[in-house]
Amino acid sequence: MAGNEDGYPVLVTIEDANGGYPEENSGVDDALDAVAARAGELNALLDGIADVDASLERLAVGVTDAIDDADAAGVTEIKRRGPRTAAATDPMVTWIDDIQYASGEGPCLEAATTRDIVRVNSEQARSKYPTFFARQAESGMRSFLSAPLTVDGTHVGALNLYSHDDHGFDRLDAAALRIYVIAAESALQATARVGALQGTVDGYVKAMQTRAAIEQCKGIIQFALGVSEEKAFDLLKWRSQDSNVPVRALCEQLLRDSAGVVWTDEAERDRFGRLLMTVHTRVGN
Template sequence: MVAAIPWADMAGVTLLRHDSDNPATAACSNARVIDIDADQYAADEGPCLEAARTNQIVSVRIDEVATRWPNFASAAAAIGVTSYLSAPLAVDSGHAGSLNLYGFDCEGFSDVDEVLVKMFVTSVEAAVWNSRHAAEARTEADGLREAMKTRGTIEQAKGILIAVRGISPEVAFAVLAEQSQRENVRVAVLAARVVNSAVSKAVGSH
């Protein structure tokens, strides 16, 4: 993106949770972006935060910073950035974000630059969405696999109780559930213990 927009020297992505006061820089093209963003987070104001919170594009020159964000102004003056352009990112229901450009030697980003940033925002949003849903899918798959393993162990434990006590499957599960509550352990943990105990006895009897 920095290569595509002539006056952009650095770029970064800010993410913040709607229920948190702790924004973070999720990605950047240069380590100095982290320092610039950190000054905005410390002041609780600045272009990246305003874009994320208002869902509006923010484009300012250094001479406007003192008026708009006085707490950030002193830090901004020492940074050397002369122009800021931040565009809001739609992440998910729990997060807001912004795509941020910083320029050292320009007199302000143009309307064309804003259009280009909007195009990049669409690509970034799609990438973030795909990444998050891929992670959710992996988590769900892991959960299903674990559930399948757990169910198999519980069924084995039920089978052992049925064989040893001569009870029905329903009663066998009720026995496991009652004992898990009494001992305050998960049914799956108790079932694994029953299975392991039966295996140990079977091995010891040979």
């Protein structure tokens, strides 16, 4: 408890943490704030990277314009939860692709599975994919050209062209499509690496936030109970082990319990002791 020049006690609140807690905590807080600021800047940088779906949309439009026989194009991306159409030049493409995904057959799925270019006219498509071809008939698409997409050795989908012509695609079209496959794979590779980096940054920010909560909570325990930093952390670990609740969760709840409270006399310190003993019962409530 602090005193003024007349010797009377002065109340110290939780908001006066740097004055009431051990001095070393202020340095920790400053360091954590600096790290959090840098992580925030990196997050902003990553958010500024163009949306990969938008890049794939532009690519799909480009390949449709470049290949005369193509009336529409799309990109199928296969993820753990299943395939999805990441880009399409026409809503009809998404509808056609959904039929492939539902029936489990079709040129884009074959290309993605076999890692080979698939080029089929209407007669071939009707024979190879009878369910798919019949269900999509009203779309008017008769020929299909699909090329596999691979990123870092992992097969991730297919770039698909659609034609109203019964014999819409030839070998030259298939060769030209390879150029656009390289561009699509580059876009997917970039977003995959950004995604991995984003996960690292998010984990680091969460770790810093967790450490900040623990450090602040240790400071409150030191001040309220008059114990050392080491003893304060021992108390937190004991409560965590005894209640089977993570230290981080206990600290976050104890900080909420302590917000705006003044720990200045024995009665209040006793109350803090009760809060510490029962904090696990309020976690998540």
